[in-house]
Amino acid sequence: MPALPPFDRPLRAALFDLDGTLVDTLGDFVAALDAMLADLGRAPVPAATVETLIGQGSEHLIRGVLAATGPAEAVAALEAPAWAAYQGHYRRLNGRRARIYPGAAAALGRAQAAGLQLACVTNKPAEFAEALLRHCGLRAPFALVCGGDTHPRKKPDPLPLQASCAALGVAPAEALMVGDSSNDVRAARAAGCPVVLLSHGYNHGEPAQAAGADAVLDHFDQLWPTA
Ligand SMILES: O=C(O)COP(=O)(O)O
Ligand SMILES: [Mg+2]
Numbered sequence: 001m002p003a004l005p006p007f008d009r010p011l012r013a014a015l016f017d018l019d020g021t022l023v024d025t026l027g028d029f030v031a032a033l034d035a036m037l038a039d040l041g042r043a044p045v046p047a048a049t050v051e052t053l054i055g056q057g058s059e060h061l062i063r064g065v066l067a068a069t070g071p072a073e074a075v076a077a078l079e080a081p082a083w084a085a086y087q088g089h090y091r092r093l094n095g096r097r098a099r100i101y102p103g104a105a106a107a108l109g110r111a112q113a114a115g116l117q118l119a120c121v122t123n124k125p126a127e128f129a130e131a132l133l134r135h136c137g138l139r140a141p142f143a144l145v146c147g148g149d150t151h152p153r154k155k156p157d158p159l160p161l162q163a164s165c166a167a168l169g170v171a172p173a174e175a176l177m178v179g180d181s182s183n184d185v186r187a188a189r190a191a192g193c194p195v196v197l198l199s200h201g202y203n204h205g206e207p208a209q210a211a212g213a214d215a216v217l218d219h220f221d222q223l224w225p226t227a
Contacts (some may be wrong), residue, residue: 004196004215004222004223005214005215007173007176007214008173008194009173009174011175011176011194012116012117012168012174013118013119013165013170013174013175013176014117014175014177015118015119015120015121015161015164015165015175015176015177015193016108016118016119016120016121016142016178016179017120017121017178017179017180017181017201018120018122018124018132018133019055019123019124019180019201019202020054020179020180020181020198020201020202020203021101021179021180021198021201022100022108022120022136022138023098023099023100023104023132023136023138024098024099024100024101024200025097025132026047026050026051026054026097026202027047027096027099028090028094028097028098028132029050029054030044030047031096031097032089032090032093033050033061033062033065033086035085035089035093036062036065036085036089037065039081039085040078040081040082040085042069042070043069045065045069049064049065049068051202051205052064052202053065053204055180055181055183055184055203055204056123056155056183057124057148057154058083058086058090058124058125059079059083062079062082062083063075063079066078066082090128091131094132095131095136098132098136100136100138101198101200101220102219102220103219103220103221104220105137105138106221107223107224108138108141110223110225110226111141111223111224112141113224114224116176117143117168118141118142118143119142119143119144119145119146119164119167119168120133120142120144120145120146121146121155121161121177122146122148123147123148123155124148125147125148125149126145126147126148126149126150127147128147129145130145133145143167143168144164144167144168146160146163148160151163155183155184155187156182156184156187156190157187157190158172158188158190158191158192160187161175161177161187161188161193162191165191165193172191172192172193173192173194175193175194176193176194176195176196177191177193177194177196178195178198178223179196179197179198179201179213180197180198180201180202180208181197181201181204181208181211182203182206182210182212184211185197185211185213189212195213196213196214196216196223197211197213197215198217198219198220199216199217199218200219
């Protein structure tokens with residue numbers, strides 16, 4: 001089993017992305033978006049299209065789905081009602097079709113046992129991230145949850161990572177970002193955090209190996225392995 005690459009400084013924290021990293025939420029997104037589209041009188045969107053749009057926050061997702069299911073010139077006018085409908089449906093459906101990736105909970109436990117402080121740094125709105133983590137029984141290991149609306153800018157901006165590191169009292173070089181997409185890599189590079197990706201996630205339709213992370217892992221067992 002490949003070990004983690006050596007990092008510049010010993011790790012004191014780990015920042016975990018949520019969608020596509022800890023939890024497979026594609027089914028939740030598709031269900032909420034299809035309910036939103038039905039409210040707007042539109043046909044459902046293929047899951048494969050949704051998968052390429054996850055990871056850059058709900059606004060990006062909704063704009064992309066509106067553009068994929070109707071005329072481009074209608075997107076701006078529909079954004080506000082679509083967002084209101086989506087929020088209501090997502091709040092109702094959050095977690096119902098979600099699946100924790102194999103080994104995720106155990107990896108969080110090993111990270112804690114290794115003395116690392118943990119934060120969840122996601123572009124999902126904080127309310128939905130908190131509720132999903134509780135639903136999945138994954139909230140307790142995290143000292144903080146930083147959502148896409150917690151700060152004025154979201155990933156790939158470094159701000160959520162920098163602010164989370166400051167709140168945990170660690171330097172970015174001491175905090176490993178664990179994500180699934182190039183968005184996580186860009187944010188980590190800009191913040192100065194080392195970064196590894198799990199290949200089971202979404203990465204905007206591209207292979208995770210193309211995203212420029214320090215390592216790409218196929219399974220959580222490769223993070224802080226015990227043997
Ligand atoms: O786009 C989203 O809401 C999901 O974002 P995440 O991959 O940062 O958790
Ligand atoms: Mg993700």
